[in-house]
Amino acid sequence: MSRYWTEPPFKHGSETRTGVLLVNLGTPDAPTAAALRPYLKQFLSDPRVVEIPRLIWWPILNGIILNTRPKASARKYASVWMDEGSPLKVHTERQAKLLAGYLLKAGHGELDIAYAMRYGKPSIADTLNGMRSRGCTRILVVPMYPQYSASTTATVIDEVGRCLAHWRNQPEIRFVRSFQDDPGYIAALVASVREHWAVHGEPDRLLLSFHGVPRRSLDLGDPYHCECHKTGRLVAEGLGVAPERVLVTFQSRFGKAEWLKPYTQPTLEALAAQGVGRVDVMCPGFVADCLETLEEIAMECKEAFLEKGGKVFHYIPCLNERHEWMQALSELTCRHLGHWLEIQAPDAAAREASATRARALGAAR
Numbered sequence: 001m002s003r004y005w006t007e008p009p010f011k012h013g014s015e016t017r018t019g020v021l022l023v024n025l026g027t028p029d030a031p032t033a034a035a036l037r038p039y040l041k042q043f044l045s046d047p048r049v050v051e052i053p054r055l056i057w058w059p060i061l062n063g064i065i066l067n068t069r070p071k072a073s074a075r076k077y078a079s080v081w082m083d084e085g086s087p088l089k090v091h092t093e094r095q096a097k098l099l100a101g102y103l104l105k106a107g108h109g110e111l112d113i114a115y116a117m118r119y120g121k122p123s124i125a126d127t128l129n130g131m132r133s134r135g136c137t138r139i140l141v142v143p144m145y146p147q148y149s150a151s152t153t154a155t156v157i158d159e160v161g162r163c164l165a166h167w168r169n170q171p172e173i174r175f176v177r178s179f180q181d182d183p184g185y186i187a188a189l190v191a192s193v194r195e196h197w198a199v200h201g202e203p204d205r206l207l208l209s210f211h212g213v214p215r216r217s218l219d220l221g222d223p224y225h226c227e228c229h230k231t232g233r234l235v236a237e238g239l240g241v242a243p244e245r246v247l248v249t250f251q252s253r254f255g256k257a258e259w260l261k262p263y264t265q266p267t268l269e270a271l272a273a274q275g276v277g278r279v280d281v282m283c284p285g286f287v288a289d290c291l292e293t294l295e296e297i298a299m300e301c302k303e304a305f306l307e308k309g310g311k312v313f314h315y316i317p318c319l320n321e322r323h324e325w326m327q328a329l330s331e332l333t334c335r336h337l338g339h340w341l342e343i344q345a346p347d348a349a350a351r352e353a354s355a356t357r358a359r360a361l362g363a364a365r
């Protein structure tokens with residue numbers, strides 16, 4: 001591969017477009033060990049995800065993990081796989097299509113909406129190339145992680161930078177950093193819990209389970225832990241329930257090191273042992289259901305809670321394609337697109353808005 005600036009020549013005078021790129025974590029192509037292996041290799045080779053010196057990590061990854069985990073993970077993926085594919089990819093694709101519809105309704109049908117996966121397919125590189133070929137010269141990248149973490153958000157930003165290093169004619173680019181306290185996102189979470197409680201009544205405890213990260217990343221200054229707690233506090237406030245009935249926990253510990261605490265499954269087991277009868281669990285850090293929610297929480301954690309004497313366990317689904325969430329995402333997107341929307345839309349309304357602003361600026365001077 002030639003290293004730099006390999007794209008076809010820019011068509012001078014051709015129309016330019018504004019694009020929105022949604023990026024989520026990634027997923028294997030199939031629920032099989034053969035498909036899991038390259039996916040896990042790419043994911044777990046990312047130094048933003050596993051911060052262990054390569055000299056130590058490579059033999060563990062290639063010698064142990066990639067020989068055992070693909071088979072075990074494939075079984076888990078098979079238990080949640082949908083007719084159309086991996087839940088994470090299915091929901092992300094639907095979200096991108098719906099977002100285009102919501103933006104069209106808001107008067108921005110001209111926007112180019114795409115989605116990509118940080119690991120696996122569709123890759124960020126291929127998707128950006130597609131956007132370039134459709135004439136996108138301005139791109140807003142939206143990592144689909146409400147809470148910022150170096151292991152998720154930062155690695156998306158890094159990868160976009162690496163891809164653009166091969167472009168001669170680079171686009172104007174913006175990133176959404178995080179949206180842990182976005183009022184629309186919080187309102188969508190609250191609406192989802194309320195809807196569940198309207199049918200099933202209220203539980204003894206509501207657990208908000210976020211994906212974990214190594215404890216060390218908090219000590220080194222990663223804001224993820226704080227952002228999770230902020231989301232948790234705002235959801236509890238929005239629901240109007242006593243704070244002690246809402247717990248923030250962290251799931252999916254990987255390896256032997258300490259991760260963010262309290263851990264989700266041991267917390268559920270302790271609650272069951274204390275005689276807490278019913279818990280509801282929601283995962284606000286994931287905007288789409290995936291292996292970590294459908295298998296780890298709704299199956300494994302449920303079983304653990306009931307085994308320890310808990311009576312009722314409800315899993316409240318992720319926001320997925322919920323109306324309030326899609327509305328919040330389209331509003332968040334418009335806010336971040338900012339003046340690009342005016343530059344983009346060459347219609348009378350936009351020209352009028354620009355003229356009004358110019359007049360106001362003139363008057364201010």
Ligand SMILES: C=CC1=C(C)c2cc3[nH]c(cc4nc(cc5[nH]c(cc1n2)c(C)c5CCC(=O)O)C(CCC(=O)O)=C4C)c(C)c3C=C
Nearest residue numbers: 025026027028049073088149151152211213254290291292
């Ligand atoms: C090894 C360290 C890992 C860190 C750090 C980590 C952070 C992190 N991950 C998500 C979101 C998701 N992770 C998912 C799967 C997954 N995560 C890890 C490991 C780390 N994650 C592994 C090994 C796996 C693969 C599955 C397995 O074999 O158990 C997923 C689901 C993907 C899917 O296809 O459904 C998501 C989503 C966040 C938000 C995060 C840090 C904040």
Ligand SMILES: [Fe+2]
Nearest residue numbers: 025211252292
């Ligand atoms: Fe993960």
Ligand SMILES: [Fe+2]
Nearest residue numbers: 252291292296
């Ligand atoms: Fe997991």
